[in-house]
Amino acid sequence: MTVFTEETRERAREIIARYPADRSRSALLPLLHLVQSEEGYVSPAGVEFCAEVLGLNKAQVGAVATFYTMYKRKPTGDYLVSVCTNTMCNVLGGQEVYDTLAEHLGVGHDETTADGKITLEHAECLAACDYGPVMTVNYDFFDNVDPQGALGVVEELRAGGRPMPTRGARLCTLKEMAVQLAGFADERDGAVADGGPGEATLRGLRLAEQHGISVPGFDPNTPIRSKAEADKAAAEAKARAEAAKPAPAAEPAKPAAATGSTAPDVKAPDDKSPQVRTAETRQPDARTAVPDAPGTKVPTDGAPPAPRDAQAAEAAGAAANPPAGDGKPAGDEAGAQQRNLKEAEAGAGANGAGPAVASETGVQK
Secondary structure, eight states: OOOOOHHHHHHHHHHHTTSOGGGGGGGHHHHHHHHHHHHSSOOHHHHHHHHHHHTOOHHHHHHHHTTOTTSOSSOOOSEEEEEEOSHHHHHTTHHHHHHHHHHHHTOOTTEEOTTSOEEEEEESOOSOGGGOSOEEETTEEEOSOOHHHHHHHHHHHHTTOOOOOSBSSOOOOHHHHHHHHTTOOOOSTTTTTSOOOOHHHHHHHHHHHHTTOSOTTOOTTOOOOOHHHHHHHHHHHHHHHHHHSOOOOOOOOOOOOTTOOOOOOOOOTTOSOHHHHHHHHHSOOTTSOOTTSTTOOOOOOOOOOOHHHHHHHHHHHHHHSOOSSSOOOTTOOHHHHHHHHHHHHHHHHHHSOSOOOBOTTSOBO
């Protein structure tokens, strides 16, 4: 069993602290990424660790870990290479890219090279149709790839290099990416600011600026701030907003009513939402009379029908609803009914009790 490091346990406590005390189960998804960042996949030990810190059982954790494809259930390479083979990318050559890589690396879908560097998978969709065919390495995009370009990327990875993605931040290993997916910033100097946007994204930005709908003061070259910087800026902005708020003006006194009363106004009963009024209509309140209240007429059940009346009603119902086929409706055997009725009447006369229920063989239940 893997013993997780104290750093991982400290991060687990930090993740759980992000959620309300009675909603700690919501921390399961980032916790699964966290254990994957240490082992490279979600092992049985990782499932047990998540169950332990959240107070769940292993079956509950395993059900989540097996549902999402980003949680790997067997050891995975340093670089997860995903090639989109869905409709758009496939038409543009995605399947050819995948087949070329599979033949070159000697692995198939969800398999890892012998050196432990590359795990290859085909993806149903990577949500980048305007850049197809696309390939991702640890979820960072390589756009408009062709077979030779994809081979160049994986060979550079196997040689120890880290090619720059077309879009996004600097490439990292799968374990490093799992730390980020768990909600922790990439601490490498300048890693987030390295990547560039795609041409299709820039086209949209230019159109927005051309039509005057760009965000005021937005600088696309501004790097993403760290969490500490963002929290500090948010606190300063909140303080400025609070300081700029004008003091609440005192409400002018309302003129007294013609009666001279100075009592505060009270909302009229009709000043309620239709939903509230409907709920109050359907739900009895303290003013609803209880059954035993003085002057309340409580309906009582009438005398129970005699057995003969019930039998006649049943016979009339059976006669009015003949069976659709040859099958006989249940309970239409007159002999059994007669025997049961006689035994019930005899039992009632013998002990003074109500009609008893008897079986067809005459054994009283």
